[in-house]
Amino acid sequence: MKYIEKLRKSGLRPTKQRLQICEVLFDTERTFHFTINDLVKKINEKLNHKISLATVYNTVHAFEKKGYLKQIPINSNQTYFDTNISDHHHFYDLKEEKLIDLENSDVGPINIFKKIDGKKIKSVEVLVKLED
Amino acid sequence: MKYIEKLRKSGLRPTKQRLQICEVLFDTERTFHFTINDLVKKINEKLNHKISLATVYNTVHAFEKKGYLKQIPINSNQTYFDTNISDHHHFYDLKEEKLIDLENSDVGPINIFKKIDGKKIKSVEVLVKLED
DNA sequence: TTACTACTTTATAATGATTCTAAAAAGGTG
């Protein structure tokens, strides 16, 4: 399994559940956005048994902390995650309530002129809301 | 009262509760960020009686819909609102869990090159995460 | 003023995502 090493390197034990979740998240052509609820559905479709909801939460948070997933800052009752961890931004279609990737080349360079003493910029995220 | 007209113009009846919430939100030198919980505390400090939690939620949502408040897109268990409705962005200090305004002049122009058929850009919001 | 209607407030219950708990299971190492 290609994910065993990846997990070990991060200090995460490659358990059955984590490996299966890796397959659902990362064995795809395209990256995608998901909520925990979406992910549980995907897992149930792919596997013939369930992974405990608590484990899904634990795993997603562990993966996020290790940088394998990104949270998307958006106001919603559910938290959205992204398997695309490259530096990029999002459209949010307000009507369809759907996120669309904005590749880095779709957005001009962003310059932040203000500085806060003792703080470093960790990330810059742009959310472009769309209406009809 | 200066808010009576404002509310009437928006099609919102100027009720006692709405006017009092207006005073807490808009009778200030500076704009500020808040959660519903923060707002309830401010109301309780300023007034000697309480406004029902449901009313605070209703009012904040009504004001947001009318454009007197903006939601700040950020991942948090609580929803953050901003009394600064001008076009501007935010720093988010991850350690302190605090939002800091980025005035428009603090951020260079943002160019979005991608277009989605039939959709218009409603807003462009930048969240700059800070770490130590 | 009064009567009427629509809108608003309110306490409380319901919802639903997320987190917590603590016991059972599994991974890693000697």
Place this chain on the structure above:
DNA sequence: CACCTTTTTAGAATCATTATAAAGTAGTAA
């Protein structure tokens, strides 16, 4: 295998937010 630590798990708990439905209030027109 034996041991210890990490992980999984079901279920309970938490907590922000929304829904409900009854009582109150604003606006209006006679």
